[in-house]
Amino acid sequence: MDIFGSFALLLALLAAVYALVGGIVGIATRRAVLTKSARNAGMAVFGLVTLAVAALEYFFFTDNFTMAYVAEHSNRALPLFYKFAALWSGQEGSLLFWSWLLSIYAFSALFLNRKKHPELMPYVGVVLAGVQTFFLTLNNFVATPFSVLASANSNGVFHLARVAEGSGLNPLLQYPEMVIHPPMLYLGYTGFTIPFAFALAALLGRYPGEKWIHITRRWTMVAWCFQSVGILLGAHWAYAVLGWGGYWSWDPVENASLLPWITGTAFLHSVMMQEKRGMMKVWNVWLVFTTFMLSILGTLLTRSGVISSVHAFAQSGIGTWFVCFLAIIFIVCFWAYWMNRDYLRSDNQLDSLVSRESSFLFNNLVLLAACFAVLWGTLFPVLSEWFTRSKISVGPPFFNKVNVPIALFLLLLTGVGPLLAWRKTSFDALRRNFAWPLAGGVVAGGIGFTFGFREIYALICLVLSVFVTLTIFSEFYRGARVIATREHTNILTAIGDLTMRNTRRYGGYVVHFGMVLVFIGIAGSAFNKDIQMDMSPGQSLAIGPYTILCQNFDQVANDNYQSERATLEVFRDGHSVMMLYPQRRLYLASQVTETMVAVQSSALHDLYVVYAGQNPDTGKPVIHAYLNPLVKWIWFGGVVVVLGTGLAMLPNRRAAILLKAVQEKSWGNAVAATSPAVVRRVESHDD
């Protein structure tokens, strides 16, 4: 059966190589038959890799401990759900998982476009085949998931071996959230391959910009959404399970996942400049290339152990493969760009600083600055070792100092950008659009200040968050009001109608609102409180509005683990409001300890209590209690971002052509005074 799996993988590699070589030859000789068979080979990779994945999962489900990978990551008592997830818990399996997700994306891209863009798709197929060839090479020769256990007998001859019981899945990973986080993140990382393929293909084939930019944007939104979910799930897992009270530590592996997200965000915005004004073509193409390269860099940093991290693994040779692949990608991209750079000339120039173009430019500038800072900070140990003799690393103060102001500036742009017109905004329009949201923001800031918020960044965040929320609200309201009066409906129906006529724009506003919630949640951390105390039964500690009374602490034991547990009663205003049971578990099979945090989460704050162990001198349990304001807003904001992205990807309801000469200045895109005609915006999502 293992032969079946490895054979399927080998065939997949051959299919990918054929798709690559046949595709190139088909383009060069203009033989449609060859191109078509290359495309079919590219799609067939999906079927073959699926067979390989199915084979490996079969081994997990049947507890086949002759397979090295299964023996290392599973055991008989493991619940079925986790046996399934054990597929991606190690190097070989997760690389196979990566190839599988990539093949799903490639298949979808090739299949959905099989009757469209006949001049573009052959190139797309070639690029996708190239990437798949690399990963399948790793799967087949470097990190093989179907290795069989063997041991040497006394003659030195190897024979097949099997173990009675596997090593089991690490308990830290036996948590539903930890199971969803890698697939989401991988769907993000691999997803960025598709826009990359389309952009490189368009460049190589000199395909008209207006056409490929639509396709690329849509696929980028999908990948970006998954990446966002993956990052937030990772943060939530770190917070809820690891028990250090925080959700982000600027760890190299965390940063690696953030980098393509940042450039992806920049691309989603700058692409609008190319669509509307034909600007930033070179920039966009390189932004897509960079996003893909960063996603490869991300997996390189995670797997190769070249940067030490809490997530880091053994130094392994696989890093070299990824570095070579990155080099090849860069060379190909640069060559494609150089040969076709005249095709990327801009149609227009920047007309005014007070314009939507300018806000997008600043958006991209600071996002790229953030990306650069995070990349620099993450790679600093490696770079400093090359150039100086010492290995220097930087920590959260560096990342926070640079990224917090950038984030606040981005927040400002989020409010300002949509209110500015393309090309140039008149002063009247500025005054009209900005006045009351800005006033609202300042008032909110004033209220915060009088309530004792003195932390400057948190204050600015509050002002800007209110400002942005009010601008979003006004955008919905003004557009809906026009529809409501014209069609004689109520405002709510009008809002729905408005949104469905331009899903990308209004879905985008929902995403912005979600990000505002996330920022508010993060700003809450400026007011975190914590207190640590040895507590014997009967003692209590006070934190915020709560008093925590230690009632008891005991030991619990079962087949799976032994645990030390504290029983705490929480009082507020003299009333008992809840019981908390923070624990520390020792899993017997793997001898791994795990902290079970007790969290009570409300909209206002999280009461987060950790059992930090027993004080060996006094025997008393050590309780560490945190009061973390507004954390729930982060997770809630994340949900809103996902919903907004989904909304933005829906196709528009066909907008009615406006026959009446209505001045649509309430949409906020008043074109410069020379053109008094009706402004009709029909933005179609159809590719």
Place this chain on the structure above:
Amino acid sequence: MKARTKFLVGSGMIVATLCMLAYVGFTQSKTYYHTISELPALQGASLHQRIRVSGNVRAGSISHREDRVDFVLEEQGKTLPVSYIGRDPLPDTFKDGAQALVEGQIKPDGSFVAEQVQAKCASKYQASPTGSPAGTQPGQTMNGAGGSGIANKS
């Protein structure tokens, strides 16, 4: 001024501000990585740096005191006594034999005061190094599809 020039000036100011912030953040948090064997050789300014050291926790050396946790790190035969004075609880992965990374400063007497301790996350991508459960055979892995009899480590 043309819009483009104004934009470049604006960008310049933003980038300059960020560089300044980056520099301040860098000096506040830069941490030098040294091995245990390098520590005794440090002198002068290096003695006051923030330092990061990695090593394995010597079995039986972990001792919880009232306001700190003492333990001994060893690597390549050299040892380093460490006192962890941070407020956060030690990571779950921190125990005898674990590979740990400590960050802090070196004291004149050669011991290390750590403000931060990280211990290697029970690796996803590597078989657990902390002892094998009963029944695992030590062995090498062989590529199933090949079967040429030559084993290769995965």
